[in-house]
Amino acid sequence: MRAIPGWLPDDPEERAAIQSECEEPVHHSDALSTTNDYMSDPNAHDDPASRSEPATASLTAANDASTGAAEQHQTRIHLIGTRSIFAPLPPVSWIVKGLQLGAGRPAVFAGYGSSGKTSAAQALALAVASGRASWEHPDFSCERPRRVIHIDHEQGRRGTLLKYQRLAAGMGIDWERDLEDRLSVSVFPRFYLNTPDAEEAYAALCAEHGAELIIIDALKGATPGSDENDSKIRESLDNLTRVSERTKTAFVVLHHAGKIKEGQTDGRMALRGSSAIYDAAGLVLLMHGEHGRPKRVMHQKNAPDAGDEIIEDFFLTLEVIRPDGEKGEPGASRVVYRAVEEVEGERSADERKQELIDRVREVVAAQPGIGARALRDRIGGKAELVDEAVNSLVSSGEMEKVKDGRSHAHYLKERRRDGTDG
Incomplete structure (x- = not known):
């Protein structure tokens, strides 16, 4: 007889099914032990009578075991009755509604190595535990502080705790x-x-x-020995779905992904491993971006209870407010939400600056010794922007300005005024 679990569902039919299963005795088959006893007796092979008795016992035991197994399988499949199917559903247990983070299938945050997904997840944990808006974005607010557990299969004790201390300092969170x-x-x-x-x-x-939110970092470490390319990997995520439906705990699982290719939009192709991972997940967010740049977060899949709501793409940037101290004191950092328009506008400005630097380099290479005024006239545009591009090349050591009478002559380091290589 199996013990009745401490937790039972609210649905009366499901509750009755679980109680019924626990009250039934578990059937064990003794067919294997009977056959082994028979095979270990050398005289049994010589006596037809003795040979028939254990064979009959084995067959009877096997039949009993088969019947018992069938009974067990029937009771392990719990049915939701018609009345419960059409009963009013409880409200959705959202943790962060704007982020579609709540009970049900686990959310998957994916990104390639060093994409910042762990820092983002730990900043999320701090925000939820303190009742703040995640990543300092008001649309990702949390109604009240929640109990959060972070299960680390990736970084280790020092790395995880140090990152929490830095983020808390950067977010202005006093843990007490x-x-x-x-x-x-x-x-x-x-x-x-x-x-x-x-x-x-x-x-x-x-x-x-x-626990109301559990973060698992990362799927590969949490499933040792499993082949992430095998569709059976889904069983691990399904375990979390069943737990969430029982306890109303929301799960976020971090997972690795390949780098996004140009024009790639299908999240199932970006996640590493079997597409069953994508299928078993609720919300799927995919992070990618260049090192040292803001990371774009692409909403790949809705949580089931979110309906047609779409989370528009956004960027997350890790801002180092204060570096670690020389004596080992943790620094301060924060992860901040930024709109696509803001980041792409900055990127366009950077691209324009780089184009201007390339143009200055091209003109000076073609006309070594060109003066500042002639350089501005040749390139055109705002003089201050040309001067800024020149100063950038001079600061990097690629170009030099030489005082020549009343003006400055410009040379690339590779071709100095005397014509020798620099």
Whole structure:
């Protein structure tokens, strides 16, 4: 007889089905042990009578085992009755509604290595635990502080804790005042998403600590030995879906992805591994961008309860407010939301600046010794922008300005005034 779990669903039919299963005795087959006893008796092969008795016992035991297995399988498939199907549904348990983060299928935040997904996830954890807007964007606000657990299979204790200290300092969060005891971290735990008791272990974790959001970093580390290219990887994410439906805990799973190719828009092609990962997820966000630049976040898939709501693409930027101190004191940083128009506008300005620098380089290479006024006239546009491009080349050591009478002559370092190579 199996013990009745501490948690039971609100639905009366589901509750009755689980209680019924736990009250039934578990059937065990003794066919294997009977056959082994028979095979270990050398005299049994010589006596037809003795040979028939264990064979009959084996067959009977096998039939009993088959019947018992069928009964067990029937009780393990819980049906939702007609009345419950059409009963009013409870409101959606949103954690961050604007981000489509709530109970149900796990959200997947994906990006290639060093794309900033872990920093973004830890900033999200701090915001939810303190009841603030995630990434300082008002549309991603949290109604109240929530209990958050971060399960780290990736960074290790020092890396994870140091990053939390930096982010808290950058976000102006005092842990005693703003967090109390609502944020916890587990580093390299000894249970995984693909262990046989994963569902019960996670359900117990949620129930014991009242967790409302759990972040798992990352899927590969949480499923050791599993082939992410095999569709069976979905079973690990389905474990989280079942736990979430039981406990109302929201899950965010970080996952690796390849670099986005030009014109690529299908998230299933970007996520590393089987497309079953994409299929098992609710919300899917994909992060990508150049090192040191803001990372574009592409909304690839809606959470099931979000309907037709679309999260417009946005950027996240990691701002280092204060570097780490010489004596090991943690610095301060924050992850900030930025609109696409803002970042792309800056990128266009950078591109225009680079085009101007390339033009200055081209003119000076063709006409070494050209003066400042002649250079401005040759290139055109605003004089201050040309001077800025010149100063950039001089600062980088690629070009030099030489005083020549009342003006300055401009030379590339590779071809100096005397004609020798620099």
